Amino acid sequence: MSFPFRVVYMLAGEDEIVPVRMMVSVPKKRFKLAVKRNKIKRLIRETYRLNKMEIIDFANVHNLKLYISFQYVSNDIATFEMINKKMKNAIKKLMDIYLQTEKRTDENDQKYT
Numbered sequence: 001m002s003f004p005f006r007v008v009y010m011l012a013g014e015d016e017i018v019p020v021r022m023m024v025s026v027p028k029k030r031f032k033l034a035v036k037r038n039k040i041k042r043l044i045r046e047t048y049r050l051n052k053m054e055i056i057d058f059a060n061v062h063n064l065k066l067y068i069s070f071q072y073v074s075n076d077i078a079t080f081e082m083i084n085k086k087m088k089n090a091i092k093k094l095m096d097i098y099l100q101t102e103k104r105t106d107e108n109d110q111k112y113t
Contacts, residue, residue, distance in 0.1 A: 004074030004083075005044075007090050012065035019059035022048055025071045040072055043080055047087040055091050062098070 012021070024044045026037040048070070059066055070090070078086075 006071040008069040016065040
């Protein structure tokens with residue numbers, strides 16, 4: 001979706017209280033030292049914290065409950081600026097994908113009505 005992330009999302013059940021839950025994954029295969037993995041996770045969590053209101057507002061407007069997973073797929077530690085830029089990009093793409101799917105669903109519903 002937005003390198004250095006692989007973003008996976010899933011619609012949560014209606015009984016979920018919060019509109020969006022997020023998880024971060026950094027593979028041990030790429031970063032052997034826990035210090036490096038933890039640094040990347042901290043950077044990702046901080047950029048999500050700074051940009052989360054956009055996706056939360058979107059989820060509230062569309063009455064969604066989402067689980068989002070950000071998986072780090074790069075072999076290098078990116079800078080905060082790059083991760084922040086890519087986080088914004090990933091959130092925007094996630095919203096666009098949902099809108100496109102919703103639009104397609106509406107068109108299909110109109111065909112069979």
